[in-house]
Amino acid sequence: MQITVNGKRFEVKSGQRMIDVLNSLDIPLPQVCYHPQLGPIETCDTCMVEADGKLVRACATPASDGMSVVTSSPRAGAAQRQAFDRILGNHLLYCTVCDNNNGNCTVHNTTALLAVEHQQIPYQPKPYAVDLSNPFYRYDPDQCILCGRCVEACQNLQVNETLSINWEDPHPRVLWDGGAKIGESSCVSCGHCVTVCPCNALMEKSMLGEAGYFTSLPKTALDGMIDVVKGIEPEIGYGAILELSEIESAMREGQVKCTKTVCTYCGVGCSYDIWTRGRHILKVEPEHGPANGVSTCIKGKFGWDYVNSADRLTKPLIREGDSFREATWDEALDLVARRFAEIKKESGPDALAFISSSKCTNEESYLMQKLARAVIGTNNMDNCSRYCQAPATTGLFRTVGFGGDSGSISDIEQASLVMIVGSNAAENHPVLATRVKRAHKLHGQKLIVSDLRKNEMAERADVFLQPRPGTDLFWLSAVTKYILDNGLAKQAFLDQWVNGVAEYRESLAPFTLEMASERCGLPIETLIQVARTIAEAPTVCILWAMGVTQHVMGSDTSTAISNLLLVTGNYMRPGTGAYPLRGHNNVQGASDHGAMPNYFPGYQKVDDAEIRAKFEKAWNVSLPAKPGLDNHMMIDAIHDGRLKSMYVFGEEMSLVDSNANYVSAALAKLDFFVMQEIFFTETCRFADVILPASPSLEKEGTFTSTERRIQRLYQVMEPLGESRPDWEIIQDIANRLGAGWDYKHPSEIYEEIAPLTPLMAGVTYERLEGYKSLQWPVAEDGSDQPLLYSKQFQFPDGKARLFPVPWSEPSNQQDAEYDLHLNNGRLLEHFHEGNMTYRTEGIKQKTPCTFVEVSPELATERGIESGSWVQLTSAYGKVRAQAVVTERVQGKQLYMPMNSVEEPVNRVTSSYTDKVTHTPAYKETSVHLKVLGERGANPLPRTNSRFGQPTPQKGVEVERKWKRNDYTQPGNDLVQIKIG
Numbered sequence: 001m002q003i004t005v006n007g008k009r010f011e012v013k014s015g016q017r018m019i020d021v022l023n024s025l026d027i028p029l030p031q032v033c034y035h036p037q038l039g040p041i042e043t044c045d046t047c048m049v050e051a052d053g054k055l056v057r058a059c060a061t062p063a064s065d066g067m068s069v070v071t072s073s074p075r076a077g078a079a080q081r082q083a084f085d086r087i088l089g090n091h092l093l094y095c096t097v098c099d100n101n102n103g104n105c106t107v108h109n110t111t112a113l114l115a116v117e118h119q120q121i122p123y124q125p126k127p128y129a130v131d132l133s134n135p136f137y138r139y140d141p142d143q144c145i146l147c148g149r150c151v152e153a154c155q156n157l158q159v160n161e162t163l164s165i166n167w168e169d170p171h172p173r174v175l176w177d178g179g180a181k182i183g184e185s186s187c188v189s190c191g192h193c194v195t196v197c198p199c200n201a202l203m204e205k206s207m208l209g210e211a212g213y214f215t216s217l218p219k220t221a222l223d224g225m226i227d228v229v230k231g232i233e234p235e236i237g238y239g240a241i242l243e244l245s246e247i248e249s250a251m252r253e254g255q256v257k258c259t260k261t262v263c264t265y266c267g268v269g270c271s272y273d274i275w276t277r278g279r280h281i282l283k284v285e286p287e288h289g290p291a292n293g294v295s296t297c298i299k300g301k302f303g304w305d306y307v308n309s310a311d312r313l314t315k316p317l318i319r320e321g322d323s324f325r326e327a328t329w330d331e332a333l334d335l336v337a338r339r340f341a342e343i344k345k346e347s348g349p350d351a352l353a354f355i356s357s358s359k360c361t362n363e364e365s366y367l368m369q370k371l372a373r374a375v376i377g378t379n380n381m382d383n384c385s386r387y388c389q390a391p392a393t394t395g396l397f398r399t400v401g402f403g404g405d406s407g408s409i410s411d412i413e414q415a416s417l418v419m420i421v422g423s424n425a426a427e428n429h430p431v432l433a434t435r436v437k438r439a440h441k442l443h444g445q446k447l448i449v450s451d452l453r454k455n456e457m458a459e460r461a462d463v464f465l466q467p468r469p470g471t472d473l474f475w476l477s478a479v480t481k482y483i484l485d486n487g488l489a490k491q492a493f494l495d496q497w498v499n500g501v502a503e504y505r506e507s508l509a510p511f512t513l514e515m516a517s518e519r520c521g522l523p524i525e526t527l528i529q530v531a532r533t534i535a536e537a538p539t540v541c542i543l544w545a546m547g548v549t550q551h552v553m554g555s556d557t558s559t560a561i562s563n564l565l566l567v568t569g570n571y572m573r574p575g576t577g578a579y580p581l582r583g584h585n586n587v588q589g590a591s592d593h594g595a596m597p598n599y600f601p602g603y604q605k606v607d608d609a610e611i612r613a614k615f616e617k618a619w620n621v622s623l624p625a626k627p628g629l630d631n632h633m634m635i636d637a638i639h640d641g642r643l644k645s646m647y648v649f650g651e652e653m654s655l656v657d658s659n660a661n662y663v664s665a666a667l668a669k670l671d672f673f674v675m676q677e678i679f680f681t682e683t684c685r686f687a688d689v690i691l692p693a694s695p696s697l698e699k700e701g702t703f704t705s706t707e708r709r710i711q712r713l714y715q716v717m718e719p720l721g722e723s724r725p726d727w728e729i730i731q732d733i734a735n736r737l738g739a740g741w742d743y744k745h746p747s748e749i750y751e752e753i754a755p756l757t758p759l760m761a762g763v764t765y766e767r768l769e770g771y772k773s774l775q776w777p778v779a780e781d782g783s784d785q786p787l788l789y790s791k792q793f794q795f796p797d798g799k800a801r802l803f804p805v806p807w808s809e810p811s812n813q814q815d816a817e818y819d820l821h822l823n824n825g826r827l828l829e830h831f832h833e834g835n836m837t838y839r840t841e842g843i844k845q846k847t848p849c850t851f852v853e854v855s856p857e858l859a860t861e862r863g864i865e866s867g868s869w870v871q872l873t874s875a876y877g878k879v880r881a882q883a884v885v886t887e888r889v890q891g892k893q894l895y896m897p898m899n900s901v902e903e904p905v906n907r908v909t910s911s912y913t914d915k916v917t918h919t920p921a922y923k924e925t926s927v928h929l930k931v932l933g934e935r936g937a938n939p940l941p942r943t944n945s946r947f948g949q950p951t952p953q954k955g956v957e958v959e960r961k962w963k964r965n966d967y968t969q970p971g972n973d974l975v976q977i978k979i980g
C-alpha cells in the first residue's frame with residue numbers, strides 16, 4: 001500500500017494506524033494520549049493531521065491506499081497547538097523541580113516539540129486534594145491532563161475496572177471506584193495506571209523527592225520556586241525554562257541507573273527496567289517485556305523493599321550449640337567442604353542431598369546439580385517443582401512429549417475459548433490473567449472456570465463449575481467421553497496425529513455423565529454444555545495449576561486435560577494448547593537445567609548410559625547411574641537415617657513442604673545442614689552453616705518463565721554486605737572439594753550448558769541481550785519455538801499419545817472427626833510464605849497476615865464472624881488464624897492462604913502424595929474447626945482491594961467528553977494560538 005506524507009510517497013503495510021505509520025517513518029507528531037499497547041483513546045486531540053483534506057486524529061484513523069496526509073499544514077499545526085494548549089490548562093509546568101523530569105515526560109516533550117512559548121488557556125488548579133492514600137503511588141489532580149491513559153489501562157488492560165473519569169463534572173478528574181479514596185478502593189496496586197501516565201499526575205511514591213536534584217526541597221521552598229518560574233514565564237517564555245529543566249534532567253543521568261531485570265516472583269516472566277539511585281529503588285518501569293509489555297502486578301511493581309531490608313543476611317553464620325556466630329567466608333566454606341567430604345567418606349555420596357532454588361537462575365541450578373553429580377557423586381537432587389509442577393510435566397510427557405506450555409501467553413490471548421481448571425490465575429499469575437480478562441471483555445473470548453472457590457476468574461466466567469474437591473479427573477474424562485461418543489471429536493486430527501485412540505476410548509467406559517454428576521456434584525446439563533462449548537470452539541487453551549496438581553491424582557488429572565485437548569484437536573495451532581501455569585519465576589528453568597533426581601539438563605535421563613557418557617566426558621568424572629531421591633523421599637530418608645546431610649539454597653522447606661511438622665523433625669535430625677539464603681528463614685533455624693546469598697537484583701543470569709521463555713537479568717546493584725551470588729558460592733564449595741571450576745561470569749556457565757543440552761543448543765547470552773528472549777527448544781542456529789508443536793509431537797514417530805487414566809479416590813477425606821475440607825494456596829499480594837513480600841510495608845498494610853476463609857453457611861452454623869479466632873486441627877498438626885466470612889468458599893470448605901511464617905497452613909497438610917511424582921496432596925486436607933471464643937477485627941483491613949466497588953465501563957468513554965457543551969474538536973473553531 002502506498003501513502004503520501006507531507007508530499008513524499010511511502011510504502012506501508014495495510015491495516016496500520018496512521019499514527020503508527022508516521023511514528024515508524026520518524027515523522028514528528030504530537031501524541032499525548034496514544035500508547036501503542038493501549039490503542040487509540042482519542043482524548044487529547046494533539047495528533048490531528050489532514051488526511052485527504054480532512055482534519056482527523058491520526059491515532060484513530062487507519063492508513064488507506066493512496067491516502068495523502070499532511071502533518072504540519074497550518075490547519076493541522078494549529079489544531080495540534082490548540083489541543084495541547086487545553087492540556088497545559090490542566091498541568092503546571094514546573095519541570096526543573098519535578099521528579100518526572102527524566103527525559104521521558106510526554107507533556108514536557110510535547111511542549112518542546114510544539115515549541116510552545118506561552119499558553120493561551122491559563123493553568124487552572126482543580127478543586128481536589130492530592131490523594132496519597134495508596135501506599136505505593138499518589139494522584140495529583142492538579143497535574144492531571146485528563147488523557148485517560150490510566151483509565152484505559154485499568155479498564156481494558158489490567159481489567160480491574162477501578163478507574164473512570166467523570167466527564168460530565170465541571171471539573172473532571174480521575175476517580176477510583178467512582179469517587180473513593182485510592183487506598184479504600186478496589187485498586188489492586190498493579191501499577192499499570194502509574195506506568196502509562198504520561199506526566200507526574202500518577203507517580204510512584206518511591207520517586208517523590210528522590211529522582212531530581214531539587215525535588216527533595218521542603219514544600220514551601222518548592223512552591224516558592226514554582227512561583228518564580230510562573231512569574232518569569234510571561235517574560236522569557238517556556239523555551240528558556242525548558243532549557244533549564246533539560247540541564248537538570250541531563251545532570252540526573254549520572255546518578256540514575258536503569259537496568260533490565262526479570263521478575264523474581266511468579267512464573268509469568270514479566271521483565272522491566274529498575275530505576276535506581278544508589279541502592280534506592282526509584283521505580284519499576286515495564287515497557288518492552290515480551291511477556292508483559294507495560295503490565296505488572298503489585299509484587300513486580302512495588303514488592304522490592306526486601307532487597308534493602310535491614311535483616312538481610314550479610315555474613316556467613318556457623319552454629320554453636322543453640323545459636324549462631326558470624327564467621328568469615330573462608331571459615332564457613334572450609335567447614336562445608338570438610339563436612340561434605342567426611343560424610344561422603346563415612347556414609348557414601350548418597351548420604352548427601354541437594355535442593356536447588358526455583359527462585360535462582362538457570363546457571364545456579366545447573367551448577368548445583370553438577371556439584372551433586374560430578375563432585376559428590378549423587379543424583380539426590382531436586383527443586384520445588386516437586387511441590388507443584390511435576391504432575392503437570394508428567395501429564396505432558398505422557399501425551400505430547402515435552403514438559404512445558406505448548407504455546408505462549410499470546411496464544412492464550414487469541415484463543416476463542418479459555419478453560420481454567422484449579423488455578424486462581426488473577427491472583428497467582430496476575431499479568432497472564434489480564435490477557436484473558438481483556439480478551440474476554442473486549443474480544444468475545446469465552447471463559448470456563450472450574451474451581452472450588454469463586455475467585456475473580458470464576459466471577460467473570462461464562463460457565464463456572466464448582467466440583468467436589470479432588471474430582472477433576474472424573475468430570476474431565478466424562479466430558480471427553482461425551483465428545484467422543486457424540487461424534488464431536490476432531491477425527492481427522494486424531495487420525496493423523498494421535499496414537500492409542502481405541503484403547504483410550506475403551507478406558508473411558510466408567511466415566512459416564514451420570515457417574516460424573518454423582519461424583520463431582522455437577523449437573524449433567526452443565527457437563528454437556530462444557531463438552532459442546534469445547535468441541536465447538538475453533539481454538540481452545542486449557543490453563544491449570546496447583547488445584548489440579550496437588551492431589552494424589554495430580555499427574556493423572558493433568559494427563560486427562562491433555563487427552564481432552566488431543567481429542568478436540570487443540571494442539572499444533574496458534575491459540576490452542578496446554579498451559580500448566582508455573583508458580584515460581586524459575587521453576588521451569590530449575591527443572592530444565594537438571595535440578596531433578598532423574599534428569600540431567602534438558603530432561604536427559606541419568607540412567608541412559610549414552611547420555612551419562614556424554615556428561616562424564618564433558619565433566620571428566622564418572623557419574624552415578626541410579627536416579628536419586630526426590631524432596632519427598634529425602635525427608636523419609638532422613639527419618640530412616642539414610643540421609644545425613646543436605647545443602648539447600650533459596651527454599652523455605654520447613655514451611656512450604658507438606659506436613660511441616662514431619663519435615664521440620666527431619667531437618668532437625670540431619671548431621672550437617674547447609675542453608676544458603678538472603679534472610680534468616682524458618683528453615684535456617686535447623687542449619688549448621690548459613691551462607692548469605694544475593695537476590696536477583698544483585699546478580700546476572702537467566703530465568704525461564706512459564707511460556708518456556710528464557711530471559712536475561714542484569715545486575716542492578718552490588719551484593720549487600722558480604723552476601724554473594726549463589727553461583728559463586730556453589731563454585732567455591734565445589735572447588736574446595738577439588739572440582740577446579742573457573743566460571744567468571746554466568747555466561748560462561750551457559751556456554752557449557754548449551755552444547756550438552758539439545759533443548760538449549762542455541763542459547764547464548766548475545767541472543768538474549770537486553771529484552772531479547774528465546775522460547776525453548778532452541779536450535780543451534782538460534783531459532784526457537786514459541787508454538788511448541790508445529791511440525792510434530794515429541795515422540796519418535798512424531799505422534800501424540802492418548803494415555804488412559806483410571807479414577808481413584810482422593811486421600812484424607814472428611815470423616816466424623818475431621819469434618820471440613822481445607823483448601824490452601826497463594827494470594828495476590830504475597831508470594832508463597834511471604835518471606836520477601838512481608839518486607840514491603842505497603843503489602844503488609846494491605847494484607848498483614850494469613851486468615852481462614854469460611855462460607856456464610858458454615859459461619860452461621862458455627863457462630864463465626866469475620867475476625868473470630870479459630871483453630872484448625874488435622875491428624876498432622878494445628879494452626880490458629882482469624883476467620884474471614886466470604887462467599888468465595890462454599891459449604892464445608894475452608895481456604896487458608898499460605899502466607900504465614902507463624903501459622904503456616906502446612907502444619908495441617910499430610911504426607912500423601914501424587915502417586916507418580918510424589919507431589920504432596922496439599923489440596924486434600926481434612927480438619928476439625930474449633931471456634932476459640934476470641935474475636936478481633938477482620939484480618940483483612942478495610943484498605944484491602946477486596947472491599948472495593950469496581951466501576952466497569954467500556955474504557956475511557958471519550959464520547960462523553962465530546963458531548964460536553966464546552967467541547968469542540970480543535971481545528972473546527974480555530975482561535976489564534978501564539979506560536980513560538
Ligand code: SF4
Pocket residue numbers: 150153154158160161162163186187188189190191192193194
Ligand atoms: S488496579 Fe489500581 S494500580 Fe492497577 S491500573 Fe487500576 S487503579 Fe491503577
Ligand code: SF4
Pocket residue numbers: 143144145146147148149150151174193196197198199201202
Ligand atoms: S492521571 Fe490518568 S488521566 Fe491524568 S494524566 Fe495521568 S494517565 Fe492521564
Ligand code: SF4
Pocket residue numbers: 263264265266267268269270292295296297298299300301429430431432
Ligand atoms: S509476580 Fe508474576 S505477574 Fe507479577 S510482575 Fe512478577 S512475573 Fe509479573
Ligand code: FES
Pocket residue numbers: 030031032033034041042043044045046047048057058059060
Ligand atoms: S494521540 Fe490521538 S487523540 Fe491523543
